[in-house]
Amino acid sequence: MLNVSRQTWLEILAEAWGSYPNEACGVLVARPExxxxxxxxxxxxxxxxxxxxxxxxxxxxxxxxxxADDEGLAIVGVVHSHTHTAAYPSPTDVDExxxxxxxxxxxxxxxxxxxxxxxxxxxxxxxxTGDTMTAAGIVEERVWLx
Amino acid sequence: MSSTTALVRLPTVLRPQAGGNTTVNAEGETVxxxxxxxxxxxxxxxxxxxxxxxxxxxxxxxxxxxxxIRFLDQLDTTVADGDEVAILPAVAGG
Ligand SMILES: [Zn+2]
Numbered sequence: 001m002l003n004v005s006r007q008t009w010l011e012i013l014a015e016a017w018g019s020y021p022n023e024a025c026g027v028l029v030a031r032p033e034x035x036x037x038x039x040x041x042x043x044x045x046x047x048x049x050x051x052x053x054x055x056x057x058x059x060x061x062x063x064x065x066x067x068a069d070d071e072g073l074a075i076v077g078v079v080h081s082h083t084h085t086a087a088y089p090s091p092t093d094v095d096e097x098x099x100x101x102x103x104x105x106x107x108x109x110x111x112x113x114x115x116x117x118x119x120x121x122x123x124x125x126x127x128x129t130g131d132t133m134t135a136a137g138i139v140e141e142r143v144w145l146x
Numbered sequence: 147m148s149s150t151t152a153l154v155r156l157p158t159v160l161r162p163q164a165g166g167n168t169t170v171n172a173e174g175e176t177v178x179x180x181x182x183x184x185x186x187x188x189x190x191x192x193x194x195x196x197x198x199x200x201x202x203x204x205x206x207x208x209x210x211x212x213x214x215i216r217f218l219d220q221l222d223t224t225v226a227d228g229d230e231v232a233i234l235p236a237v238a239g240g
Contacts, residue, residue, distance in 0.1 A: 092240030
């Protein structure tokens with residue numbers, strides 16, 4: 001479950017529209033226990049500067065992680081926007097989410113702006129058995145607005 | 147024998163292979179030496195960070211005090227006592 005406050009959802013939305021037509025991205029910070037409520041969303045510059053792909057600016061990521069560590073919190077997920085497609089992990093997302101340094105416990109929250117009305121969905125993406133591109137590795141989780 | 151000690155910041159997924167630590171001290175005059183020390187102490191970290199040729203894997207970012215080593219001298223980048231060497235995931239998607 002992804003438990004986010006309405007305030008955090010508004011901040012995610014503001015970042016998504018603010019970056020449009022490019023993809024927006026950022027990280028979710030919470031206590032490290034699984035399903036902990038999200039403490040904050042930290043927008044991070046999309047170093048790819050693109051409407052089709054995103055790369056978390058490494059320096060921005062480093063600062064966010066250092067801040068979280070110092071507070072006894074952790075980065076527990078990544079958020080990005082899809083400007084042309086549904087709020088569902090793309091093959092690129094699945095490929096990147098299953099890289100060895102990306103925790104398999106991360107929330108992959110996606111905001112779609114493709115149809116004018118924003119939609120937020122969240123997933124856990126784990127390496128599938130064999131072919132990581134199969135849907136077997138994508139599990140949708142409930143988004144709970146608190 | 148080196149007397150320069152860097153503070154290495156580990157990404158979340160590698161911490162269990164380093165005694166659960168967020169940061170660990172490792173000696174070395176360059177980033178490459180610091181990584182060698184780190185890997186000799188915690189062998190489980192090696193294959194994730196470096197490939198078979200000893201090069202940094204593409205999905206790994208290495209920073210020395212807020213500077214990407216790709217824009218410095220790569221693994222030959224020198225470190226001073228107390229410098230922070232951060233090992234970070236390259237996070238991307240589409
Ligand atoms: Zn995506």
